[in-house]
Amino acid sequence: MPLSANNPDRTSWLHVGKNSDFPIQNIPFGVFLTRDDIITIGSRIGDTAIDLGALHQLGYFEGIPLTDDIFLQDTLNDFIADGRKTWRAVRDRIAEIFDSNNTILKNNTKHKEIVLFRLDEIEMQLPVQVGDYTDFYSSMEHATNVGTMFRDPDNALMPNWLHIPVGYHGRSSSIIPSGIPIHRPQGQTMPEGATEPIFGPSKLIDFELEMAFITTDANDLGEPIPVNEAEEYIFGLVLFNDWSARDIQKWEYVPLGPFLAKNFASSMSPWIVTLDALEPFKVESPKPIKPLLPYLKSKGKKGYDINLEVAIRPKNAKEAIVSKSNFKYMYWNMSQQLAHHTVNGCPVNSGDMMGSGTISGPTEESYGSMLELTWRGEKPLTMKDGTERKFINDFDTVIMRGHCEKDGTRIGFGEVSTQLLPIYNSQKNKKK
Amino acid sequence: MPLSANNPDRTSWLHVGKNSDFPIQNIPFGVFLTRDDIITIGSRIGDTAIDLGALHQLGYFEGIPLTDDIFLQDTLNDFIADGRKTWRAVRDRIAEIFDSNNTILKNNTKHKEIVLFRLDEIEMQLPVQVGDYTDFYSSMEHATNVGTMFRDPDNALMPNWLHIPVGYHGRSSSIIPSGIPIHRPQGQTMPEGATEPIFGPSKLIDFELEMAFITTDANDLGEPIPVNEAEEYIFGLVLFNDWSARDIQKWEYVPLGPFLAKNFASSMSPWIVTLDALEPFKVESPKPIKPLLPYLKSKGKKGYDINLEVAIRPKNAKEAIVSKSNFKYMYWNMSQQLAHHTVNGCPVNSGDMMGSGTISGPTEESYGSMLELTWRGEKPLTMKDGTERKFINDFDTVIMRGHCEKDGTRIGFGEVSTQLLPIYNSQKNKKK
Numbered sequence: 001m002p003l004s005a006n007n008p009d010r011t012s013w014l015h016v017g018k019n020s021d022f023p024i025q026n027i028p029f030g031v032f033l034t035r036d037d038i039i040t041i042g043s044r045i046g047d048t049a050i051d052l053g054a055l056h057q058l059g060y061f062e063g064i065p066l067t068d069d070i071f072l073q074d075t076l077n078d079f080i081a082d083g084r085k086t087w088r089a090v091r092d093r094i095a096e097i098f099d100s101n102n103t104i105l106k107n108n109t110k111h112k113e114i115v116l117f118r119l120d121e122i123e124m125q126l127p128v129q130v131g132d133y134t135d136f137y138s139s140m141e142h143a144t145n146v147g148t149m150f151r152d153p154d155n156a157l158m159p160n161w162l163h164i165p166v167g168y169h170g171r172s173s174s175i176i177p178s179g180i181p182i183h184r185p186q187g188q189t190m191p192e193g194a195t196e197p198i199f200g201p202s203k204l205i206d207f208e209l210e211m212a213f214i215t216t217d218a219n220d221l222g223e224p225i226p227v228n229e230a231e232e233y234i235f236g237l238v239l240f241n242d243w244s245a246r247d248i249q250k251w252e253y254v255p256l257g258p259f260l261a262k263n264f265a266s267s268m269s270p271w272i273v274t275l276d277a278l279e280p281f282k283v284e285s286p287k288p289i290k291p292l293l294p295y296l297k298s299k300g301k302k303g304y305d306i307n308l309e310v311a312i313r314p315k316n317a318k319e320a321i322v323s324k325s326n327f328k329y330m331y332w333n334m335s336q337q338l339a340h341h342t343v344n345g346c347p348v349n350s351g352d353m354m355g356s357g358t359i360s361g362p363t364e365e366s367y368g369s370m371l372e373l374t375w376r377g378e379k380p381l382t383m384k385d386g387t388e389r390k391f392i393n394d395f396d397t398v399i400m401r402g403h404c405e406k407d408g409t410r411i412g413f414g415e416v417s418t419q420l421l422p423i424y425n426s427q428k429n430k431k432k
Numbered sequence: 433m434p435l436s437a438n439n440p441d442r443t444s445w446l447h448v449g450k451n452s453d454f455p456i457q458n459i460p461f462g463v464f465l466t467r468d469d470i471i472t473i474g475s476r477i478g479d480t481a482i483d484l485g486a487l488h489q490l491g492y493f494e495g496i497p498l499t500d501d502i503f504l505q506d507t508l509n510d511f512i513a514d515g516r517k518t519w520r521a522v523r524d525r526i527a528e529i530f531d532s533n534n535t536i537l538k539n540n541t542k543h544k545e546i547v548l549f550r551l552d553e554i555e556m557q558l559p560v561q562v563g564d565y566t567d568f569y570s571s572m573e574h575a576t577n578v579g580t581m582f583r584d585p586d587n588a589l590m591p592n593w594l595h596i597p598v599g600y601h602g603r604s605s606s607i608i609p610s611g612i613p614i615h616r617p618q619g620q621t622m623p624e625g626a627t628e629p630i631f632g633p634s635k636l637i638d639f640e641l642e643m644a645f646i647t648t649d650a651n652d653l654g655e656p657i658p659v660n661e662a663e664e665y666i667f668g669l670v671l672f673n674d675w676s677a678r679d680i681q682k683w684e685y686v687p688l689g690p691f692l693a694k695n696f697a698s699s700m701s702p703w704i705v706t707l708d709a710l711e712p713f714k715v716e717s718p719k720p721i722k723p724l725l726p727y728l729k730s731k732g733k734k735g736y737d738i739n740l741e742v743a744i745r746p747k748n749a750k751e752a753i754v755s756k757s758n759f760k761y762m763y764w765n766m767s768q769q770l771a772h773h774t775v776n777g778c779p780v781n782s783g784d785m786m787g788s789g790t791i792s793g794p795t796e797e798s799y800g801s802m803l804e805l806t807w808r809g810e811k812p813l814t815m816k817d818g819t820e821r822k823f824i825n826d827f828d829t830v831i832m833r834g835h836c837e838k839d840g841t842r843i844g845f846g847e848v849s850t851q852l853l854p855i856y857n858s859q860k861n862k863k864k
Contacts, residue, residue, distance in 0.1 A: 131563075132605050137688060158686050163629050164620055168688035169601035169695070173564050173779045174653060183654035185776035188596055188725060197595050199725045202776075221606060221697065222615035222856035248776070254590050256569060256600035257689025263601070264776040265653065293620060293631045344617035344634075344680070344696040345856055347605045424654035424777055 003088065003276050005095040008409045012098045013106045014116075016046035021403050021412020024098055027091045028271035028413075029076055029236070032122040039125065041071040041079060042117075044271060045098055049117040052090075058111055060097055064089045075129045076272065080216045080235045081350035087235065088276060124270035126177045127238075128214055128351040133175060133266075134341060135210075135242060135355040136167040138332035140286070142360035145372045150250075162290040165332035165340045170242075170355065171263035177270045181419040183429075184394060185264040187248040197251060201423050204246035204377075205392040208358040209310050209368035209400055211327050212240040213334050214272055218348040225348070227298045227339035231275060233348065234334060239269040239308075239400045239416045240355050246371060246391070266355075269400075269416040277411050281305045281404035285333045295343050302333040306413075308359060308402045310368070315395040317385035322373060325359050325366040327402070394422045435520065435708050437527040440841045444530045445538045446548075448478035453835050453844020456530055459523045460703035460845075461508055461668070464554040471557065473503040473511060474549075476703060477530055481549040484522075490543055492529055496521045507561045508704065512648045512667045513782035519667065520708060556702035558609045559670075560646055560783040565607060565698075566773060567642075567674060567787040568599040570764035572718070574792035577804045582682075594722040597764035597772045602674075602787070603695035609702045613851040615861075616826060617696040619680040629683060633855045636678035636809075637824040640790040641742050641800035641832055643759050644672040645766050646704055650780040657780070659730045659771035663707060665780065666766060671701040671740075671832045671848045672787050678803055678823070698787075701832070701848040709843050713737045713836035717765045727775050734765040738845075740791060740834045742800070747827040749817035754805055757791050757798040759834070826854045 005027055012024035022028065022044045032042050032049060040053035053071035055061065064086070070079055079086070097105050105111055137143055140157070143166075147156030160166060176182070184205060190197045218233035219225050225233060242262065249261030282301035306327035313319035334354070342348055358368040367373045370391050374380055377390035392398060397419040403412030437459055444456035454460065454476045464474050464481060472485035485503035487493065496518070502511050511518070529537050537543055569575055572589070575598075579588030592598060608614070616637060622629045650665040651657050657665060674694065681693030714733035738759035745751035766786070774780055790800040799805045802823050806812055809822035824830060829851040835844030 132603055134603075160622075160629075160683055160686065164684055166684070166688055166691075168691055169603055171564055171566075171601055171778060172604075173781055173784070174777075176653065180653075183777055186656070187776050190592075196723075197592075197725065199727060220861070221608065221612075222861060223858065224618070224856070245776070251592055252596055252598070253687070253689075254592065255685070255689070256598055257685075257687070259598075259600055260772070260776040260778065263778040291628075293629065295631060340692070344619050344677070344692045345606075345615055346603060346692065346695040349605055352605070424656070426655065429652070429654060 003279060005091040006277065006280060008407060010095060011100045012045050013100050014045045014048045014098055019410065020046050021410065021414050022046055023410065024095055025409055026273060026277050026411045027094050028273045029127065030271045031074060031076060031125040031127045033125060034117060035121040039074045041073060041076060043094055047119050049119060049122050051115050051117065054115045058114070060105070061090065061093055064093060074125065075351065076127050077129055077351040080214065083216060084232055087274060091274060091276060124177055124179065126175065127270055127272050130172040130175050130353045131349045131351050133170040133172045133353045134167050135170045135357060136165055136332065136337050137357040138165050138330050138337065139357055139360050139368070140331040141329065141362055142358040142368060142372065145360060145367065149376055165337045167337065167341065168257045170266065174263050175266050175268060175353070178267060178416040178418065181421050182243065182265040183421050183424040185245050185248070185260070186423055187245065187260050188251060189247040190251045202245035202248050205420060206244045206246055206370045207310065207392065207398045208242040208244055209308060209323060209325060210240040210242050210355045210357060210359060211237050211306065211402070212268060212353050212355040213237050215348050215350065215352045215354070217350045219342055221347050222345035224345060225338055225342040227296060227335050230335035230338040233338065234275050236272040236274040237278065238272055239402050239413045241267045241398060241400055241416050241418060242355055243267070267416050267418040269413050271414055273411065273413055278304050278404060280406055280409065281411070283328050286331050295339055296336050298333060298335045302335045303328050303330060306402050306404050308400065311399040312383065312389060313397040313399065314383050314385055314387060314393065317383055319399060320384050322381055323365065323367060325361045325368055327359060329359060329361045330356055392420050394420060396420055435711060437523040438709065438712060440839065442527060443532045444477050445532050446477045446480045446530055451842065452478050453842065453846050454478055455842065456527055457841055458705060458709050458843045459526050460705045462559045462703045463506060463508060463557040465557060466549060467553040471506045473505060473508060475526055479551050481551060481554050483547050483549065486547045490546070492537070493522065493525055496525060506557065507783065508559050509561055509783040512560070512646065515648060516664060519706060523706060523708060556609055556611065558607065559702055559704050562604040562607050562785045563781045563783050565602040565604045565785045566599050567602045567789060568597055568764065568769050569789040570597050570762050570769065571789055571792050571800070572763040573761065573794055574790040574800060574804065577792060577799065581808055597769045599769065599773065600689045602698065606695050607698050607700060607785070610699060610848040610850065613853050614675065614697040615853050615856040617677050617680070617692070618855055619677065619692050620683060621679040622683045634677035634680050637852060638676045638678055638802045639742065639824065639830045640674040640676055641740060641755060641757060642672040642674050642787045642789060642791060643669050643738065643834070644700060644785050644787040645669050647780050647782065647784045647786070649782045651774055653779050654777035656777060657770055657774040659728060659767050662767035662770040665770065666707050668704040668706040669710065670704055671834050671845045673699045673830060673832055673848050673850060674787055675699070699848050699850040701845050703846055705843065705845055710736050710836060712838055712841065713843070715760050718763050727771055728768050730765060730767045734767045735760050735762060738834050738836050740832065743831040744815065744821060745829040745831060746815050746817055746819060746825065749815055751831060752816050754813050755798060755800060757793045757800055759791060761791060761793045762788055824852050826852060828852055
């Protein structure tokens with residue numbers, strides 16, 4: 001049964017520009033600071049932000065079982081914990097309130113002044129307090145590229161890769177929303193041919209084009225989530241830039257995996273697009289190359305056709321698009337990832353985040369990292385100002401965008417945009 | 433200057449048994465549920481639990497800048513965020529209140545009824561909400577044993593091991609307090625000689641004897657913590673059992689490190705012993721074998737002499753002590769771990785937890801895991817009921833204990849005790 005909020009024929013009395021990522025069929029969720037410095041949970045239609053805390057106080061969610069302060073919070077965790085039935089009811093109600101045929105709020109100037117904001121009046125925040133963050137490694141093209149470069153082109157995939165959605169734990173504390181600049185990390189590296197490691201700024205800063213999903217409370221300690229129930233526990237998706245320091249990674253990662261090469265920063269787009277909004281864009285995942293163990297056999301369409309792109313904008317130049325990929329290339333889908341993650345009884349909570357791993361497609365233009373796009377720096381990319389990039393330079397801004405499109409409806413994620421600054425200067429930067 | 437709360441000559445009007453881990457010089461912090469089902473932050477002297485929330489409401493902390501509800505919380509995170517000066521003032525005050533020479537509370541029967549509990553009247557909770565959990569790999573003996581067994585006895589340590597306090601991110605959601613039973617995890621393994629992986633209960637469940645430290649808010653995104661300031665940001669220590677499934681680990685861990693082999697459960701002792709209480713037991717760390725990069729050079733005594741032991745108690749038998757180790761064997765100390773963790777600007781927050789990694793000593797009796805104690809199952813251990821153990825059996829309880837002792841003062845951690853139950857049965861176990 002199609003979800004009411006997804007009705008493709010619905011239009012809104014709020015202005016929605018052509019090619020907007022945020023038509024009334026999207027209705028994403030985020031957290032923002034208003035012009036009055038109040039933090040609230042909100043949604044967005046076109047370029048108008050909607051204060052859901054204020055809407056709720058004015059009675060617009062009457063009939064939906066919600067606590068009074070559910071939207072007057074600085075994270076979405078409690079709302080997400082309310083579960084899919086509640087998310088759907090709220091999304092449907094927002095679609096009704098802003099439907100072209102509904103004049104109740106449209107004709108109430110006083111209420112509109114309280115509830116609606118221009119984007120330049122608000123400041124987007126991290127939408128969830130991420131309890132635990134896991135990063136998968138689920139693009140076969142990416143794993144093959146990395147294996148070819150660093151190990152053995154004839155055995156690029158590790159023996160476990162086609163049997164397991166390989167993943168590892170990441171760091172929650174350095175997940176930041178779009179717009180927050182980061183510093184080039186320093187660390188230990190072992191230069192080619194050296195016998196002792198050295199300390200200094202990383203020379204090989206890279207992005208990783210990923211998407212990440214956000215979960216609700218899913219299971220008790222010990223309890224696995226069946227693969228074909230997994231989507232019930234996924235609230236929505238964001239764009240995710242898993243910043244990486246390749247030289248630090250190379251020296252530190254044996255035998256326990258990446259650590260400081262990853263945990264200096266990961267950036268996310270601030271609007272969480274619900275799995276419900278993405279329902280019309282479901283596609284089949286790639287056919288498994290090896291037989292799957294039963295706990296990983298997902299039925300039906302569990303992939304999503306989401307166009308992705310990455311741009312680099314040097315300090316005083318226009319941006320250059322450096323990659324065009326698609327989320328549908330993922331070999332392992334989110335249902336398989338969540339089933340695998342919990343098959344041992346690992347508990348998953350509201351606000352937990354799981355990254356896809358770098359999303360590389362089959363062509364060179366669709367690779368999801370500089371490591372692959374420039375093939376370890378052998379084939380630099382040219383920027384709009386004529387400068388070349390093997391990896392990311394100081395003051396470069398990396399921008400990722402994503403959207404689905406089908407039968408005239410476009411649902412998008414906006415962008416995650418992060419500038420890389422030079423190394424942290426403790427004299428200049430320390431706040432305390 | 434010695435800390436007032438550490439005065440070895442002080443005695444308490446509360447009974448403290450001989451060999452108690454909790455004399456008035458300890459004053460640990462924890463969270464418990466009282467007989468009235470109220471959750472509160474507390475401390476402990478001897479076998480008496482102290483309700484700090486009630487003490488504060490009764491005015492006993494007057495003069496110390498504390499918010500009214502600082503102890504009326506279900507985690508210590510906010511109190512820990514108040515910083516070392518506050519922790520010290522509170523610990524000193526508790527020492528004064530319960531000093532043998534102080535009769536104010538001692539003679540106030542009404543107040544004592546509100547504030548004091550027998551241990552069997554309370555239920556210990558997880559003391560912190562762990563934002564991020566990191567596990568290090570800092571015992572040279574452990575890393576050497578594992579490298580010898582699984583890789584190459586002649587090159588047991590990886591090339592980076594003597595240069596980096598190697599660590600990786602763990603999972604916060606499955607950290608549980610002592611007393612909560614866990615289920616044997618299921619998962620994918622590749623049996624010896626097989627060509628396809630199989631699914632089923634792990635056959636090689638192991639403990640790892642660790643200690644873990646808990647931090648306060650330490651730094652901004654981008655800001656490193658200097659190695660010789662690191663202890664300022666460490667609140668205290670607990671015993672930590674990093675449960676491991678060796679067969680799952682072996683198949684999954686390349687190239688991104690352990691994942692499901694670890695994240696089904698990690699158990700901690702419920703009383704956090706402050707670094708201040710452990711001050712008298714500081715010792716030199718082992719001499720570095722290779723020169724250290726400057727950011728890892730710690731000055732003075734940064735190790736701690738803490739006696740550790742592990743016992744296994746089968747279902748209907750007495751416990752057998754299977755390991756006796758010591759925290760002082762750690763090659764990398766906590767200051768080096770925290771400096772390394774933040775050298776790239778990774779933020780560390782109040783309630784974050786960092787495990788030492790398995791603490792193995794130089795002798796066979798001091799190894800910190802069944803993997804090492806039985807040398808991969810080649811030399812089984814005998815239990816008190818005559819049964820043998822290569823790894824942990826269903827219904828076994830694993831108990832870890834730790835204490836320091838010097839000049840007649842003993843400061844201890846109590847214990848972390850966890851029973852392993854058979855695999856989760858979704859019919860029988862599901863609560864919802």
